[in-house]
Amino acid sequence: MKLVSPGAAAANTNDMSDKAGEDLVRIGEMAKKYGVTLRTLRFYEDKGLLNPQRDGSTRLYTRRDKARLKLILLGRKVGFSLRDVKQMMDLYDPTGSNTKQLRLALDKSEKQLARLQKQRALIDDAINELSNSMAAVRQMLSERAAPQASVAG
Amino acid sequence: MKLVSPGAAAANTNDMSDKAGEDLVRIGEMAKKYGVTLRTLRFYEDKGLLNPQRDGSTRLYTRRDKARLKLILLGRKVGFSLRDVKQMMDLYDPTGSNTKQLRLALDKSEKQLARLQKQRALIDDAINELSNSMAAVRQMLSERAAPQASVAG
DNA sequence: TATAGAATTGACGTAAACGTAAGGGTGCAC
DNA sequence: GTGCACCCTTACGTTTACGTCAATTCTATA
Numbered sequence: 451m452k453l454v455s456p457g458a459a460a461a462n463t464n465d466m467s468d469k470a471g472e473d474l475v476r477i478g479e480m481a482k483k484y485g486v487t488l489r490t491l492r493f494y495e496d497k498g499l500l501n502p503q504r505d506g507s508t509r510l511y512t513r514r515d516k517a518r519l520k521l522i523l524l525g526r527k528v529g530f531s532l533r534d535v536k537q538m539m540d541l542y543d544p545t546g547s548n549t550k551q552l553r554l555a556l557d558k559s560e561k562q563l564a565r566l567q568k569q570r571a572l573i574d575d576a577i578n579e580l581s582n583s584m585a586a587v588r589q590m591l592s593e594r595a596a597p598q599a600s601v602a603g
Numbered sequence: 604m605k606l607v608s609p610g611a612a613a614a615n616t617n618d619m620s621d622k623a624g625e626d627l628v629r630i631g632e633m634a635k636k637y638g639v640t641l642r643t644l645r646f647y648e649d650k651g652l653l654n655p656q657r658d659g660s661t662r663l664y665t666r667r668d669k670a671r672l673k674l675i676l677l678g679r680k681v682g683f684s685l686r687d688v689k690q691m692m693d694l695y696d697p698t699g700s701n702t703k704q705l706r707l708a709l710d711k712s713e714k715q716l717a718r719l720q721k722q723r724a725l726i727d728d729a730i731n732e733l734s735n736s737m738a739a740v741r742q743m744l745s746e747r748a749a750p751q752a753s754v755a756g
Numbered sequence: 757t758a759t760a761g762a763a764t765t766g767a768c769g770t771a772a773a774c775g776t777a778a779g780g781g782t783g784c785a786c
Numbered sequence: 787g788t789g790c791a792c793c794c795t796t797a798c799g800t801t802t803a804c805g806t807c808a809a810t811t812c813t814a815t816a
Binding site: 757758759760761762764765766767768769770774775776777778780781782784785786 | 787788789790791792793794795796797798799800801802803804805806807808809810811812813814815816
Binding site: 476477478488492506507508509 | 762
């Protein structure tokens with residue numbers, strides 16, 4: 451059951467072997483495609499976030515895995531923990547309306563948004579304080595004839 | 604050599620015992636005064652950031668320690684690592700102009716400022732992405748008659 | 757067939773700044 | 787003389803998301 455040879459994989463992302471549009475890729479290509487390491491993919495699998503097929507011991511990622519990985523990376527980008535991402539994805543039911551999942555996602559998103567805004571406020575604070583300190587230090591450097599007014603004791 | 608009894612410490616921060624204006628406080632008062640835990644103060648000492656006197660085994664913090672702690676907390680607030688803070692403080696020389704120290708502080712500050720600005724940009728990005736996602740989820744919740752257009756696979 | 761390039765599992769290591777528990781000492785108010 | 791409040795040191799634990807070996811196996815190609 452040959453699926454995607456390394457060479458072919460590098461040259462051609464689409465492969466019409468096997469069933470129509472199965473588009474299976476191995477871990478190396480997957481990693482390259484999404485800018486993550488092999489370790490990361492295995493780690494996500496270990497944490498139950500991904501579930502690639504196997505050809506013997508070799509992982510084969512499907513379209514579905516790619517969609518999930520995209521979501522994981524989006525979640526990561528907006529600051530969700532992998533645990534949160536998992537919680538949300540675990541609620542997915544291909545046969546339902548997924549109202550619960552969407553509600554949970556929205557709920558978590560609101561909280562995360564609040565966290566992000568708080569963080570931004572903290573960073574703005576920090577930027578201001580730091581700027582002030584820098585101005586002070588520049589002052590001291592420019593008048594460094596009065597040594598006793600230095601930083602720290 | 605009694606310095607500050609627990610009761611007296613709670614009632615009176617200034618103590619004129621011993622030499623003039625020595626103002627020694629024990630770890631508990633110090634912690635309360637600056638909103639940190641005992642563990643934190645001991646940790647900072649362990650890392651070489653503080654160097655309180657001792658009365659036997661009991662730590663006694665001087666005016667100097669307070670100044671240093673203030674600097675540590677400021678550094679922490681603006682996002683410096685303790686290692687950075689230490690580096691800067693270690694350059695302090697009470698007999699010199701401290702030009703080197705000030706220059707290092709300025710240099711590190713510039714870099715930290717850049718980091719903070721980058722962080723802010725990342726957070727802004729995250730906020731935008733998250734807001735978009737939330738809008739999409741709200742959409743899907745409002746039209747949840749089309750189950751196939753859900754999140755994750 | 758030899759070798760290089762993928763892939764596998766397993767498991768310890770890392771960073772930062774403390775938290776927390778264990779076990780013990782000192783002094784003083786009652 | 788004891789019970790608190792405070793202090794001490796030592797040392798392992800926490801968190802998150804992987805990094806970094808190590809030892810081995812698979813497989814395609816020259």
